[in-house]
Amino acid sequence: MTDRNEERTFAALPPAHGRGFAQTWWGLAWLKALEDAALDSEQVKTGRRLARAGAVGAVSVRPGRITAVVQDRDRTAHRADVLLQELSEEQWDHFLDMAVERAGHIAALLDRDMPPHLVEDAAAAGVELLPGLGDLEAKCDCDAWDHCGHTAALCYQMARLLDEDPFVLLLMRGRGERRLLDELQERGSAPVQVPPDTSREGVDAAEAYAVGDILPSLPALPELPAEPAQAPTLDVETTPAPGVDLASVEFLATAAAGEAYRLLAEALVSGHGQRAVEAELTPGQDAVRLAAGGPEKAIAQRLAEGSGRDREELQHAIRAWRYGGAAALSVLDDEWAVEAESLARARAALESAWDEDERPRLRAAHNRWTAVGASTQLRLGRDGRWWPYRKERGRWVPAGPAAKDPATALATAEGNPMNG
Known part of the structure; x- marks a missing residue:
C-alpha cells in the first residue's frame, strides 16, 4: 500500500463465487449508481461475471479516480478507470463542521461504518458523499464510450472494498484518512487518533482504548427512585379476551416493576451496571418467586399448581426463596x-x-x-x-x-x- 494520505492500493481480491458484491447499504448504493447509469445492461452483466471470476487486478484509489487492470476471458488486459468528482473545499468545510458537531459520526467512521444518518446529515450540509445517477464516469483503453465490461467489473470490485472501509469513498472524494482526521482534530477539542487498518487484522487493546478519546463521556448514573414504578390499572370497562385474568396480569406487571427496581438498585451500587450472572429459573422456581410477592388467594393457588406444590408446600418454598433464592429452593427440593x-x-x-x-x-x-x-x-x-x-x-x-x-x-x- 502506498502513501495513505493520497493513494491506496489494494491487492487483487479472490473470486466472489457464491456471494454478493456488496453487503453494506453504502456498497449497494455504489452499485446502484453504476447499474442505473449504464446504457448497456449487458456490459454490466459482463462486468459482474468478470469481477466474480477474479479478473480484476490490484485496485488503486486516489482522489477523483480508481484504476485497475481487468482481464477479458481471452486473457487480454485492459486498463480501466472510473472517475468520481472530488468535493470542493467549501463542501469539505461543511462536512468537517458537521462531523465535529456529532462525535458519533467520527466514531462510526473509525469503526469502518457509514450509518445512514451520517450521509443524511452530510447531504443536509450540501455534501453528497455517495455517487448518484451519472456520477461514475468510465474510461477504458478498449475505447468504449460508456461503461464497458471492464469498468463495470472495477465498480463491482470497488463495492467489496467499500464494504470493508468507507474511508475509501472519502479518499475518492478528495480526502485521505490521515488528512481528514487531522483536520477534524484541528477543528475539535478532543484528539482524534487514527486506528490501524482493522479490515483484515486485529487491533491492539491499547490502540483501541486510545480511540475512545474521541467519544463523548458517558452520562451520569441516574438516581434510584424512592420506590418501584406503580403498575398501571387495567381498563376494567373493556371485556378481556377469553382466558385472560386481569388480576393476574396486574400482579405480573407489579412483579416486573419490582424486579426492574431490584436490578437497577444492584446496577447503581456496582457503579458499572454489572451483577453476578444468575442461572435461569425453571417454571416451578419462577412460580415460587412470584408467589413470594404476596398475591391474592386465587393467584397464589394458581402459582401453587404451577410450581407442582400444594398450598402448604408452597409456603415452605416461599420461605426457602426468601432465605436464599434458587439455591435455597434446590436444597429444599433435591x-x-x-x-x-x-x-x-x-x-x-x-x-x-x-x-x-x-x-x-x-x-x-x-x-x-x-x-x-x-x-x-x-x-x-x-x-x-x-x-x-x-x-x-x-x-x-x-x-x-x-x-x-x-x-x-x-x-x-x-x-x-x-x-x-
Whole structure:
C-alpha cells in the first residue's frame, strides 16, 4: 500500500463465487449508481461475471479516480478507470463542521461504518458523499464510450472494498484518512487518533482504548427512585379476551416493576451496571418467586399448581426463596450424593465445628445430616454452605439462611422454629 494520505492500493481480491458484491447499504448504493447509469445492461452483466471470476487486478484509489487492470476471458488486459468528482473545499468545510458537531459520526467512521444518518446529515450540509445517477464516469483503453465490461467489473470490485472501509469513498472524494482526521482534530477539542487498518487484522487493546478519546463521556448514573414504578390499572370497562385474568396480569406487571427496581438498585451500587450472572429459573422456581410477592388467594393457588406444590408446600418454598433464592429452593427440593472431595471437606467441617464433648450425633444421608433425637437437620448446598432445617408437622422446612459454619446453621435450626 502506498502513501495513505493520497493513494491506496489494494491487492487483487479472490473470486466472489457464491456471494454478493456488496453487503453494506453504502456498497449497494455504489452499485446502484453504476447499474442505473449504464446504457448497456449487458456490459454490466459482463462486468459482474468478470469481477466474480477474479479478473480484476490490484485496485488503486486516489482522489477523483480508481484504476485497475481487468482481464477479458481471452486473457487480454485492459486498463480501466472510473472517475468520481472530488468535493470542493467549501463542501469539505461543511462536512468537517458537521462531523465535529456529532462525535458519533467520527466514531462510526473509525469503526469502518457509514450509518445512514451520517450521509443524511452530510447531504443536509450540501455534501453528497455517495455517487448518484451519472456520477461514475468510465474510461477504458478498449475505447468504449460508456461503461464497458471492464469498468463495470472495477465498480463491482470497488463495492467489496467499500464494504470493508468507507474511508475509501472519502479518499475518492478528495480526502485521505490521515488528512481528514487531522483536520477534524484541528477543528475539535478532543484528539482524534487514527486506528490501524482493522479490515483484515486485529487491533491492539491499547490502540483501541486510545480511540475512545474521541467519544463523548458517558452520562451520569441516574438516581434510584424512592420506590418501584406503580403498575398501571387495567381498563376494567373493556371485556378481556377469553382466558385472560386481569388480576393476574396486574400482579405480573407489579412483579416486573419490582424486579426492574431490584436490578437497577444492584446496577447503581456496582457503579458499572454489572451483577453476578444468575442461572435461569425453571417454571416451578419462577412460580415460587412470584408467589413470594404476596398475591391474592386465587393467584397464589394458581402459582401453587404451577410450581407442582400444594398450598402448604408452597409456603415452605416461599420461605426457602426468601432465605436464599434458587439455591435455597434446590436444597429444599433435591437430595443428592455428595462427591468424595466435597464430602471430605464437609466431614472435616463437622469435626471442627464443635468441641468433642459438645458435638451432636448426626446421621448422614446424601447431602443431609439429621440430628439424632432432635427435630433439626443440616443440609449441604452445592456451594458448600450449610442450610438449617427443622421438622414441623411431619415435614422438614427451612429454618433460616445458609451459613458457612455447620454449628451456626444448627443453632439457627434449634432457635428458629418455623411459624405457620
